[in-house]
Amino acid sequence: MSGTADIVPVTLHGPAGPLAAWECAPLPAVTVRGTAVLVPGFTGSKEDFEAMLPLLAAAGFRAIAYDQRGQWQSAGPDDPAGYTLGDFAGDLVGVAEQVSSDAPVHLVGHSFGGYVARAALLRNPERFRSLTLLASGPSSVRDINFPPPQLVAQMIEAGGQQAIWEQMSAAMTALATMTAARQEFLHTRILTTKKANLLGILRTMETPADDAAALQASGVPILVGYGDTGDLWSPDVHERFAADLGARRVVYAGVGHLPNEERPQQVCADLIDFWSEVDARV
Template sequence: MKQATEYATDIVTLRGGAGKLAAWESTPPDGVDTRDTVLLVPGFTGSKEDFEAMLPILAAAGFRCVAYDQRGQWQSDGPDDVSGYTMDSFAEDLIAVVDQISHGTPIHLLGHSFGGYVARAAVAAQPDRFRSLTLLASGPSSTSDINFAPPQLVAQLIESGGQQALWEQMSQSMAALVPPAELEFLRNRIFATRKANMVGIMRVMEGWTDYTAALRATGLPILIAYGSSGDLWPPSVHERYAEELGARTAVYDGVGHLPNEERPARVCADLVAFWTDSH
């Protein structure tokens, strides 16, 4: 089972608009100067554990990193009503987290998959809070050019069958590939995540907002990072999106939707280079 690594990582509690947000904070070890603060935001059915392999690598490079469970995910508080899971509420939580960890200094922001959607909304709303934006396996649209069931259908599945129905769909493809202990963690996380969170995210994705123009207008450095094989969005979609945003790209050959878990060292190397150039 995934758990907080002992390497310079602490379990911390932050505050969001719906209550406590569970988080991990990883700080540079003794003898390594802190360069900047980084916030990492997980996606649909995800959590802070999605960045477990990255945190010690980034800390060793001098970056203070915070990863948190979004409202209603895994170990974070969240309402039981779907109306409590709007893009505005997710983005407001993110801004609140920034206020708690930044000490008034702009930070680097990374969002994975749906976490990238939330990151875009937060940057578009409050660009002065951020030093850069990284979208990791987070394409431009939830409804076109994506290898994923229509959000409306996924929402209906969860509404009718709850976490069990979603887990049955997910576990079929993972059972032969994921070690038993990891599979147990993923199952526990799905069942601990509020049903309203998952339905709410699908509704947000169904009515996604195009922030391309707003993000370009911020002038912030942007990195589009993605796997070349098996991501939810084809490489051509990520490439086109990067061009529209004027963003840098990082591509991971033979990797699907989880570069953060499949190639953490390579992802971190690219992030460190990007953040260093963003000064």
């Protein structure tokens, strides 16, 4: 579309192999204000941020989203042991260094991507200007409307990627934004994502991070954004977590676990406002 920045496929380097990414850079007439890296969650991919990337670029932020190791179009090991939180966090730190070697980046993590973002920030806080946790609560074993990770892993061990698709597809089909083409893509994506990725993430989910104090002590500004209807974590859990983090908080009325897809314009407006405030302090 004329006047709108294009999303360009790029390949980033990861210790486990190439990482597929999308980049959306501001048009030449737009002043570049910084770089943002967006990290998808469990069963997700860069496509989860498709509506957001051009909006962020229009505001002057070079925006990069990538498939984590073993997700969709990214390479990854065939052994679940190669998908520890440390592995994911190391990939993210490497991505930040590749896309912005001379300045810290604004970091956005959706759901499990928020866990990865938290771990990466604590590993190398100097690489990140801010952290946004989007529909990403404190833990996957406490205060969450999600089956125990061990049970989900057993289901995948027995039935493969198709088994988790059958569990998730009913909820996905109910989304107002869902089309037949989108549903077909999501099905293909889950079947293509490595089984080892899914099992490795579920193993990682079994151990709560309990990192709120360390994140707050890092001094990196934090934003917590979530919907108030049907997210995996109830609003009061998100609210408590934001308080523990000393974080700014935004709530999306009538939205569940996918504010990035259901309210991309509002999410981007909140991100731009938050990042502008953070950058003004520097």
